Amino acid sequence: MSDLIVNVAVPKPLRATFDYRLPDSLPRPRPGARLKVPFGSREIIGVCLGVSTEAATATPLKAVSAVLDADPALPADVLALVSWAAEYYKHPIGDALATALPGYLRAGRQLQDLYERWWRACPGETGQIPARATKQRAAFEALSRAGPQTQSALRAQGFDNRVLDALAARGLAESTDAPPAPPTATRDGGLELTAEQATAVDALNAAAGDFCAHLLEGVTGSGKTEVYLQVIANVLAAGRQALVLVPEISLTPQTLARFEARFAAVGAYHSALGDAERARAWDGCKSGRLAVLIGTRSAIFVPFKDLGFIAVDEEHDGSFKQQDGFHYSARDLAAKRASDLRIPVVFGSATPALETVHNAESGRYRHLRLTARTGAAAPPRMQVVDLRGQSLSEGLSRTLLSALKSQLGAGNQGLVFINRRGYAPSLVCTSCGERSDCPRCEIPFTVHRSPPTLRCHHCLAQAPIPNVCAACGFDGLRPIGFGTQRTEAALVSAFPDVPVLRIDRDTTRSPQALEHRLAHIRRGQPAILVGTQMLAKGHHFPRVTVVGVLNADAGFASADFRAPEHTAQLIEQVAGRAGRAERPGEVIIQSYDPDNPLLAALIADGYQGFARTELTHRRAAGLPPFRAMALLRAEAAEQAPALEHLRTLLEPIEALADVERWGPVPAPLARRANRFRTQAAVLARSRTVLGRALNLVLERAASIRRRNVRFSLDVDPFDMV
Numbered sequence: 001m002s003d004l005i006v007n008v009a010v011p012k013p014l015r016a017t018f019d020y021r022l023p024d025s026l027p028r029p030r031p032g033a034r035l036k037v038p039f040g041s042r043e044i045i046g047v048c049l050g051v052s053t054e055a056a057t058a059t060p061l062k063a064v065s066a067v068l069d070a071d072p073a074l075p076a077d078v079l080a081l082v083s084w085a086a087e088y089y090k091h092p093i094g095d096a097l098a099t100a101l102p103g104y105l106r107a108g109r110q111l112q113d114l115y116e117r118w119w120r121a122c123p124g125e126t127g128q129i130p131a132r133a134t135k136q137r138a139a140f141e142a143l144s145r146a147g148p149q150t151q152s153a154l155r156a157q158g159f160d161n162r163v164l165d166a167l168a169a170r171g172l173a174e175s176t177d178a179p180p181a182p183p184t185a186t187r188d189g190g191l192e193l194t195a196e197q198a199t200a201v202d203a204l205n206a207a208a209g210d211f212c213a214h215l216l217e218g219v220t221g222s223g224k225t226e227v228y229l230q231v232i233a234n235v236l237a238a239g240r241q242a243l244v245l246v247p248e249i250s251l252t253p254q255t256l257a258r259f260e261a262r263f264a265a266v267g268a269y270h271s272a273l274g275d276a277e278r279a280r281a282w283d284g285c286k287s288g289r290l291a292v293l294i295g296t297r298s299a300i301f302v303p304f305k306d307l308g309f310i311a312v313d314e315e316h317d318g319s320f321k322q323q324d325g326f327h328y329s330a331r332d333l334a335a336k337r338a339s340d341l342r343i344p345v346v347f348g349s350a351t352p353a354l355e356t357v358h359n360a361e362s363g364r365y366r367h368l369r370l371t372a373r374t375g376a377a378a379p380p381r382m383q384v385v386d387l388r389g390q391s392l393s394e395g396l397s398r399t400l401l402s403a404l405k406s407q408l409g410a411g412n413q414g415l416v417f418i419n420r421r422g423y424a425p426s427l428v429c430t431s432c433g434e435r436s437d438c439p440r441c442e443i444p445f446t447v448h449r450s451p452p453t454l455r456c457h458h459c460l461a462q463a464p465i466p467n468v469c470a471a472c473g474f475d476g477l478r479p480i481g482f483g484t485q486r487t488e489a490a491l492v493s494a495f496p497d498v499p500v501l502r503i504d505r506d507t508t509r510s511p512q513a514l515e516h517r518l519a520h521i522r523r524g525q526p527a528i529l530v531g532t533q534m535l536a537k538g539h540h541f542p543r544v545t546v547v548g549v550l551n552a553d554a555g556f557a558s559a560d561f562r563a564p565e566h567t568a569q570l571i572e573q574v575a576g577r578a579g580r581a582e583r584p585g586e587v588i589i590q591s592y593d594p595d596n597p598l599l600a601a602l603i604a605d606g607y608q609g610f611a612r613t614e615l616t617h618r619r620a621a622g623l624p625p626f627r628a629m630a631l632l633r634a635e636a637a638e639q640a641p642a643l644e645h646l647r648t649l650l651e652p653i654e655a656l657a658d659v660e661r662w663g664p665v666p667a668p669l670a671r672r673a674n675r676f677r678t679q680a681a682v683l684a685r686s687r688t689v690l691g692r693a694l695n696l697v698l699e700r701a702a703s704i705r706r707r708n709v710r711f712s713l714d715v716d717p718f719d720m721v
């Protein structure tokens, strides 16, 4: 009799899978089931990829220690999606699967342990409990008085399992599993749709039952979410489930509340949740108890019982692309998953990524538009203020200050956007010109005021603010440039009677802190919001009638080919926060380069005009989306070996037709925490050609060992720094 051989993916950055022998004592696992296997000197949790009777190698095999899932943790469709993604992004399958599993399951725990036992009192008398058993008496009284309670609630009152089991043995208490959640339901019918919304909802409803991708283009506040809600109501009525992907920052309690107000069984999935909560949401979708999941990037891998619809909101947002480890794009995988499942998917944005615009223009995606804001009149007026030769007050132009003054005076709110947190982006000696740099990255330290420190935004190093110049000893060090803290201080002194609310990563470490500030703004009293790009995401501020954009157009001049796109999105998104019918918005863009053609295109023709112009450039330059791109990165303690490593890896593809290589060169931020960073790009006519080229690169990488160089591969890179 031949043994069964199990092929296992282990959670290691290894490009191999491993065969194990299945002992007769263990059940035959199905693909996607978790297994406990010996690996090195430890036991680890892997995922079963398949079972066969033949091993790939002749060496004696170790045995599987345990089969953890009878019902595979990863159902076939998710296993296929992750395998496809691992191949497409050239990431080791074991590590990709580990990314897809919630931490709770990765740790080998069982889903049924997630659910609390509930205890309730049975009819009986305290007198049945001996007087010395005071805990049992107290527990019985608590249960009789307060009704059913969870085991952990009882433990918090000092009643442990021993006490409860003793009560149960006396027939005075009993326990049950958590009651199942109520059946999925829609609570109300939603708003009366505008004509454009109705067109979009009809198109999406009509697409049900087959794969079809849609771009839903509409500014913030134009009613995209209402479109998702009404389509989802239809999906649920057909007995199916829906997945809504949102950027990290916009999964606020308010967003969730809006879905919960409409639907009965809504779950959330994001990194701020604890392991058990995440696993509960995951299991809720898999078992069908949840009807709708609102989640960030990794929710794309959550299994569903019967997924019928995917929406990706703010689809241009960078947080959908994982920037380290498994470099997947949840947005792009949403299209893949929808196509696998033959269901509709919608990508919503006011400023769609150029890839998505291109997909819509070439007819691959259906293009739906919401051009009017619900209940709103004209789009905001944009004007550029030429800063050249102007004297500014702490970085603020007279034009902006007087617009703020008159709008605040009229009872409205203002918003000032500056894409840099901290007080000032550098500290410079006024005598010798020496700049305080992060010694590990050789870029300027950012000055912070609360608390006072120098911080490197690149490697997170911190240093005290020096009193004298390290180079010449002079005591006149001056912060140069502006960050949110400095602009906040300037606004406080210009408008002492108006609250100034700063929104950046330093003031909103928790979702609650962000929500608190947003709630303040929603109350509608005069106030000024000052902040970074966090302001540009997802929120609508109807009382804001004036928006100031400080120096944002500097991004048009970056070395990163995507920088113009991201800059235009940022400006358009910030501008789109403002105004509604009775209070039209005014946007003031401060610029030292007011004639920049990209800025001019954006002002004159809006984001769509900009996108057309920029796509023409991309086509001419052979850049994505017109060619497929991957970035090879190498990092080392010195620059030369990192560059050399990339050069070696590129050798096998030197002669390939249809493949172009750029570099290797030092990365735009060439050093980080004393490590030198280098990169090279590979561009190919198609994704298939790119994939083949990258396989050759990886083969070469596997054949050489350069211990001190860290190499990584990023397919469809989101940014180039």
Ligand code: ADP
Pocket (backbone or CB within 6 Å): 191, 192, 193, 194, 197, 218, 219, 220, 221, 222, 223, 224, 225, 226, 227, 374, 540
């Ligand atoms: P988006 O998702 O594009 O930002 P929302 O769906 O959040 O837009 O809509 C913005 C605001 O307009 C919300 O307060 C919403 O309740 C309201 N709204 C949306 N659609 C309608 C409609 N058809 N009639 C009235 N109000 C609407």
Ligand code: ZN
Pocket (backbone or CB within 6 Å): 438, 439, 440, 441, 442, 456, 457, 458, 459, 460, 461, 672, 673
């Ligand atoms: Zn640094």
